[in-house]
Amino acid sequence: MSLDGSPEAARAAGTAIWLAEALGATLHILHAVAQPLPKQDALAQLHVPEMRRARLVLHQQPDNAEAAVLKAIAKFDIDLVVMSARGQSASAGLRLSQRLGSVAQAVIEHTPVPILLLPVRYRESLPWKSILAAVSGETAADRALQVATRLAASLGIKVTAVHVGDGLAEDRTQPFGRYTDAAHHEYPYRIEEMVERGLASRTTEECECVGQVVFRQGDPAAELQDQVDSHAASVLALGCHGALIAGRALVFKRLVESADCALLLVKQTEQPTARLRVGKALDDST
Numbered sequence: 001m002s003l004d005g006s007p008e009a010a011r012a013a014g015t016a017i018w019l020a021e022a023l024g025a026t027l028h029i030l031h032a033v034a035q036p037l038p039k040q041d042a043l044a045q046l047h048v049p050e051m052r053r054a055r056l057v058l059h060q061q062p063d064n065a066e067a068a069v070l071k072a073i074a075k076f077d078i079d080l081v082v083m084s085a086r087g088q089s090a091s092a093g094l095r096l097s098q099r100l101g102s103v104a105q106a107v108i109e110h111t112p113v114p115i116l117l118l119p120v121r122y123r124e125s126l127p128w129k130s131i132l133a134a135v136s137g138e139t140a141a142d143r144a145l146q147v148a149t150r151l152a153a154s155l156g157i158k159v160t161a162v163h164v165g166d167g168l169a170e171d172r173t174q175p176f177g178r179y180t181d182a183a184h185h186e187y188p189y190r191i192e193e194m195v196e197r198g199l200a201s202r203t204t205e206e207c208e209c210v211g212q213v214v215f216r217q218g219d220p221a222a223e224l225q226d227q228v229d230s231h232a233a234s235v236l237a238l239g240c241h242g243a244l245i246a247g248r249a250l251v252f253k254r255l256v257e258s259a260d261c262a263l264l265l266v267k268q269t270e271q272p273t274a275r276l277r278v279g280k281a282l283d284d285s286t
Contacts, residue, residue, distance in 0.1 A: 011118060021052075039058050073113055117262070119260070130233050131158070133159050133160070133237040149210060225258060240267050
């Protein structure tokens, strides 16, 4: 994870430390700084509690933050990145409409590694209670569901899979047009097929973590936020294409602005499955 000493980044540190401890994983903390400090001084400046530094490795890099994070991901074979949507830029009082800081945006756009992004409105609630995964039939969403179930199995929590249809888009996929009971008959089967495809390569334990499949219609961002609230979900897993230019990733951008839970972003890549190792498997790679 990347820290810059801001209060926003400090909240990310709490979540990252808890997650590393829960998974039995090594946590790499990256601090992009021109003049490195003694380790204990640096960790104190970054608001990392002294009693929780056992499984933590600190890296102080002279590069700019964007380059340092991307280099560290490759160098240390990182499987999950934890970062705040905005750090120092939020502390500086920039408008909330500026959803992402430059570091977060660069990492999202340029790395295939799953990212646990903590929005500006994020409220830390540990331990995690459940994960909500948005399914859509796209490859990126399938991989987000895979990562979500892998995490859930390791943490002993449940996943709720939810598909949000926007009405008109659903009509176009119906071979004979829309009918009155579609929401009760046709859609649930199609959504179950999406979930089954996303879980095709998962273990039995991971598949059993999916406790519920939900279909909703309406505005995707609003409905997903409503489902997060309804299920008291700690994390919302989303498939992400990585392109954050104007007019793209509109649902994600709205959730970064409004969500108060963590967002697990999993990009569509050329790899057959999204990778996320935990426990000893992660330790063996360091």
